[in-house]
Amino acid sequence: MGVSDGRSWAQREEMCPHRLVLEHVTSRWGVLVLDALLDRSYRFSELRREIGKVSTVSEKMLAQTLQTLERDGFVLRDAKPVIPPRVDYSITPLGREAAEQVRALARWTGARMDDVQRARAAYDAAREATAP
């Protein structure tokens, strides 16, 4: 298992297995993929563009993320045997449960951002007073 085996640390098998799954769904791109698929299914490039509205993702990382989520049973991959190729990604019932919780958490952070901002301002101010 070398440097470029294409698997993130969150995909290798160590520690308790459910920690890994948690890492998958809360990973950088996992969150955005699940959130997008919660609303509707997407084709690969379409999904890349949708996610790109928030943060740019490379093809490699998107493919990797989708594979991981598919293997875990959260995402369904439907490759139509047509030319040009067409692959649709949708969320599974299991994935929906995960995605809803992830989205709830994301919404919560959004809603509490002002509290966080104030906490940060206070923290930074306190540090500036001690170490100017």
Next chain:
Amino acid sequence: MGVSDGRSWAQREEMCPHRLVLEHVTSRWGVLVLDALLDRSYRFSELRREIGKVSTVSEKMLAQTLQTLERDGFVLRDAKPVIPPRVDYSITPLGREAAEQVRALARWTGARMDDVQRARAAYDAAREATAP
């Protein structure tokens, strides 16, 4: 902002701010710290040992994680001016809200592990059939 400035990518300021906060609470060690502090407060090394039951964390990463969570207003740091030093970490009301959701998500993944395992087995079997 160089190589060893001690801040993870999740701590640098890019993309929508609430994505950053989400990264903080769902980060590798953030999850474990919040989960531990949800039950009671801990001293630094005590917390390190507690988390170590699941996965070993370096002093550096634990300190970094605690600082980030403190700055976001999720964790309260109480440094007693005694010798030897004693620092207690506890969760704030805001942090509790986050931690409860994170714990719920963690519990969910634990509860659904058998579904995930089956999905993985099916996925792997399908791949083995195609590319033996």
Next chain:
DNA sequence: CGGTATCCGTATGGATACTG
């Protein structure tokens, strides 16, 4: 179009040593 393969710079984070 929807990927996979390869290369590669660099942020990430672990080990160690040191300090108050």
Next chain:
DNA sequence: CAGTATCCATACGGATACCG
């Protein structure tokens, strides 16, 4: 004990090229 500072291996992930 509770950190900070430093060093450094590596895995993370972006860019590019190419294939079915």
